[in-house]
Amino acid sequence: MRIGYDAKRAFSNYSGLGNYSRFVISNMCKFYPGEEYYLYTPGISDCRIFTPPENARVIRPASIAGKLYRSYWRTYRISHWLSNDGVTIYHGLSNEIPNGIHRNGVRSVITIHDLIFLKLPRLYPAVDRFSYLQKVRYGARYADKIVAVSRQTKEDIVELLGIREDKIHVIYQGCSQDYYHTISGDTAAKIRTKYDLPAAYLLYVGTIEERKNLLRIIEAIHHGKIDIPLIVVGKKTGYFKRVLQYIKKYNLKRIRFLENVPSADLPAIYQLSMGLIYPSTYEGFGIPVIEALNSGIPVVTTRGGCLEETAGGGGLLVDPDNKDEMIHAIRQITEDEPLRNRLISRGLEHVLQFREEQTIPALHNLYLECLR
Helix, strand or coil: CEEEEECHHHHHCCCHHHHHHHHHHHHHHHHCCCCEEEEECCCCCCCCCCCCCCCEEEECCCCHHHHHCHHHHHHHHHHHHHHHCCCCEEEECCCCCCCCHHHCCCEEEEEECCCHHHHCHHHCCHHHHHHHHHHHHHHHHHCCEEEECCHHHHHHHHHHHCCCHHHEEECCCCCCHHHHCCCCHHHHHHHHHHCCCCCCCEEEECCECHHHCHHHHHHHHHHCCCCCCEEEECCECCCHHHHHHHHHHCCCCCEEEECCCCHHHHHHHHHCCCCEEECCCCCCCCHHHHHHHHCCCCEEEECCHHHHHHHHHHEEEECCCCHHHHHHHHHHHHHCHHHHHHHHHHHHHHHHHHCHHHHHHHHHHHHHHHHC
16 A cells, blocks of 8 residues: 555644654554555654654655645645555545545545534634634545544544444554653653652643633642642643633642653653643543553543543543542542552553554554455
């Protein structure tokens, strides 16, 4: 097979969609080196973020127009290049495929991560919702197969986009192998010193935006009089102002924010923590949860939806709107040692199903099925 990938996010996005794109591309090239790989990207924003495998060819706009109008090239011109390059199957890794692909004989797969903009429309500007909907509708309609990253996302695709179930295949996301291994004492000491980490702390990882409920976490810690620092790792959005106002109002001293943390440092930051607090209102999958489980720490996350599916037996489940539930769960993972150990053990077992040995062969088989 000659496989084409939408590689924009792999070269430009440090979290979420970028992690997924790098995971799929790197592991497919590793597991199936006999295939040919073409990575289509309108540009490379940071050459340090992703080093493409040696057996993959990077395709970028060649014309001045393509270089100037990158979004147009990615949406409307890639289809032309796929035919010229002899690509037999194309995988849109982030909720879209190029327009016109259904007319040029190239088989296609689309991964749909979530439909949050339809589930929680108030969080998105109208122009963004319109753009996202047009892209995902086209992809869901014309792709030969759809990958949903969780059962919850599959149900949403059926309900909100009207796609038949047999077209949708649940193939879970994975995370970097860096999270699979216990860090050395020297590494732990270096990371603790580098970020001035306290001896014990709780952890939040993710974009600081409303639906992920960082403010609810801080409220629970404050009202529950939980005397453990909270380390926050994530990109700030406008929602951060509300979080900061609350911290200043109550003069909270034990909330720390870390920005621009290299991905190589994150496994140690996870492993040194007492647990991940991740009570997001809605997710498509929740990569921080499996990063935490692979790191051997317990998780407090949301009851229902995909996060319950992702956390399995390694998480305590709460209603993000119920402050008392969250306080109780945080106390459990920090004070109940037998329970903590059970969660860690169950989490390490549960998370094996998300590793590349399971997910990459499933994707490869799906490609073959498309061609058949």
